[in-house]
Amino acid sequence: MSPKAAANFMRFVAIVSLLSALIFALGAIGDPTGILSQFLAIIIPGSDGVGGIATPEAKVGLAIAGGLFAGFMVMLLLVTAPAIEQSNAAIKRASIYALLAWFIVDSSASIAGGVPLNALSNSILLILYLLPLVWVKAP
Numbered sequence: 001m002s003p004k005a006a007a008n009f010m011r012f013v014a015i016v017s018l019l020s021a022l023i024f025a026l027g028a029i030g031d032p033t034g035i036l037s038q039f040l041a042i043i044i045p046g047s048d049g050v051g052g053i054a055t056p057e058a059k060v061g062l063a064i065a066g067g068l069f070a071g072f073m074v075m076l077l078l079v080t081a082p083a084i085e086q087s088n089a090a091i092k093r094a095s096i097y098a099l100l101a102w103f104i105v106d107s108s109a110s111i112a113g114g115v116p117l118n119a120l121s122n123s124i125l126l127i128l129y130l131l132p133l134v135w136v137k138a139p
Helices: 003-026 035-043 056-085 089-112 116-134
Strands: none
Touching: 003 035, 003 056, 003 116, 035 116, 056 089, 056 116, 089 116
16 A cells, blocks of 8 residues: 555544544533444443443443544554654654554453453454554555
């Protein structure tokens, strides 16, 4: 994959993920689209979706998670994608480490919390995020 194509792929994945992060953050106040409830129902069988997030603690947790995910996606969009295009090995390597840290912490906590399907969805996302970083060909 050329550096330009890899950077554009990363931009696309980051933008789609940023929209997902905003849906998560908005889940703290409701779920007007129903998308978040559908996701929760898939990864947590028997879930009440956003309706099950009733306590202020759960709502702020969802807001924080969405906010952190949004920030991470902005970093991929504005720092990592240009670094891929410019063949900046240090930023690409740091981005890989950051993605692996997210994956290990989020997936381990999900499994420990009884939601292993979130680890599966994280695996799919990790592949999408890593593809442009590892398949890019040096110019």
